[in-house]
Amino acid sequence: MPDQTSNSKLRVDKWLWYARILKTRTLAASCVKTGKVRVNQEKISSASRSILPGDVLTVTLGRQIKVLRILQLGSRRGPASEAQLLYEDLSPAPVKRPPQTRPLKQAVREEGAGRPTKKQRREMSRFRSQAGEEY
Numbered sequence: 001m002p003d004q005t006s007n008s009k010l011r012v013d014k015w016l017w018y019a020r021i022l023k024t025r026t027l028a029a030s031c032v033k034t035g036k037v038r039v040n041q042e043k044i045s046s047a048s049r050s051i052l053p054g055d056v057l058t059v060t061l062g063r064q065i066k067v068l069r070i071l072q073l074g075s076r077r078g079p080a081s082e083a084q085l086l087y088e089d090l091s092p093a094p095v096k097r098p099p100q101t102r103p104l105k106q107a108v109r110e111e112g113a114g115r116p117t118k119k120q121r122r123e124m125s126r127f128r129s130q131a132g133e134e135y
Contacts, residue, residue, distance in 0.1 A: 009050035010073040012037060012057070018074040020083040021059060021066065036060040056090070067091045 016028040029047035038058040067090040
């Protein structure tokens with residue numbers, strides 16, 4: 001990756017693509033236009049906004065928020081190892097949630113609730129016939 005001078009600039013959508021934060025440049029541009037990207041705490045609405053090394057980007061990706069300090073601008077979309085050298089991740093650690101209990105795949109019928117099974121209906125029928133009840 002060639003060294004760039006400190007006064008060079010790069011479009012924010014291009015940098016997001018170079019740094020492999022978003023998969024395509026079009027997706028990066030639409031993310032900026034919908035207000036999901038901030039530069040130095042300032043909401044931006046244009047993908048052509050220029051950024052410099054030292055700027056801090058805040059990017060909202062679904063439920064995840066990434067805070068990135070730009071170290072280098074880059075000159076191409078290279079491998080992931082090269083892309084990780086472009087920024088410093090300042091994102092807060094994700095909050096761990098307690099594991100959710102999942103419902104059983106098959107509902108368990110509690111006694112006295114719902115429609116009885118065929119076996120239970122036969123047992124009731126036998127009981128009633130022994131007791132002399134007509135139904």
